[in-house]
Amino acid sequence: MTEAAALPGQPRGGVLSGPATARAVNVLAPNASAMTLDGTNTWIVSEPDSELAVVVDPGPLDDVHLRHVVDTARKGGKRVALTLLTHGHPDHAEGAARFAELTGTHVRALDPALRLGDEGLGHGDVVSVGGLELRVVPTPGHTADSLCFHLPADRAVLTGDTVLGRGTTVVAHPDGRLGDYLDSLRRLRSLTVDDGVHIVLPGHGPVLDDAQGAVEFYLAHRAHRLAQVETAVENGYTGPAEVVAHVYADVDRSLWPAAELSVRAQLEYLRDHGLI
Ligand SMILES: [Zn+2]
Numbered sequence: 001m002t003e004a005a006a007l008p009g010q011p012r013g014g015v016l017s018g019p020a021t022a023r024a025v026n027v028l029a030p031n032a033s034a035m036t037l038d039g040t041n042t043w044i045v046s047e048p049d050s051e052l053a054v055v056v057d058p059g060p061l062d063d064v065h066l067r068h069v070v071d072t073a074r075k076g077g078k079r080v081a082l083t084l085l086t087h088g089h090p091d092h093a094e095g096a097a098r099f100a101e102l103t104g105t106h107v108r109a110l111d112p113a114l115r116l117g118d119e120g121l122g123h124g125d126v127v128s129v130g131g132l133e134l135r136v137v138p139t140p141g142h143t144a145d146s147l148c149f150h151l152p153a154d155r156a157v158l159t160g161d162t163v164l165g166r167g168t169t170v171v172a173h174p175d176g177r178l179g180d181y182l183d184s185l186r187r188l189r190s191l192t193v194d195d196g197v198h199i200v201l202p203g204h205g206p207v208l209d210d211a212q213g214a215v216e217f218y219l220a221h222r223a224h225r226l227a228q229v230e231t232a233v234e235n236g237y238t239g240p241a242e243v244v245a246h247v248y249a250d251v252d253r254s255l256w257p258a259a260e261l262s263v264r265a266q267l268e269y270l271r272d273h274g275l276i
Helices: 063-075 096-103 178-194 211-234 240-247 253-272
Strands: 002-004 024-028 041-045 052-056 079-084 126-129 132-138 147-151 156-160 199-202
Touching (some): 024 063, 041 063, 041 199, 052 063, 052 126, 052 132, 063 079, 063 096, 079 096, 079 126, 132 178, 156 178, 178 253, 199 211, 211 240, 211 253, 240 253
Parallel strands (some): 052 079, 156 199
Antiparallel strands (some): 024 041, 041 052, 126 132, 132 147
């Protein structure tokens, strides 16, 4: 889910629905909203010469969408062999159990409550299906259970809601924490600088072809918002709702409840660091 639907100055590119890289195809779920942008991106990932595919984030519980994902894979000559979740928010995970039923697959996630089958996902895990390699990168912050999946063969990373194709993400306090989120963004920056990742395959919005630029933008945005919140508190706006009305005055009011979660995360971070 997004905190601000339209921020200027971001790199953007790529597609909404259809092939995005040699190994990743997007099937856009029909759940567009202020919080989900164009809808949830359900990713089908596979080696070009393999019949087996991994699906990342089946999306909402919408049978038409879930069947469309299966059909899209089949038309590409693929059978879905495994389902992965970037995190447990319903716009990504609600349809997972039904999708697992339709495909006969297991569901792997960080949160044991979301799994179907006995395998979880954690730091250092490498998911291998039909020659495809996805490396698990824990990225808590949006939620505590957020993961990214590094697709080295395409120099890409599937980011769920940790980095979006447009706007910025919510730090969903109290489950999501700002300190964790900043560490996760730095981890993603290191993927772009040290591991050659160029492409962001996000959970919402278009594909980004300047991954490092996107992560730098997110880090700068978070620092800017944090400074604004700190100043607001210094000026006497102490309650989260007051801070939102002051700092997020430029953002559509429909996003203020989400912004309030981020503000709570920022206030906690500032208190924990002795800054307010
Ligand atoms: Zn989310």
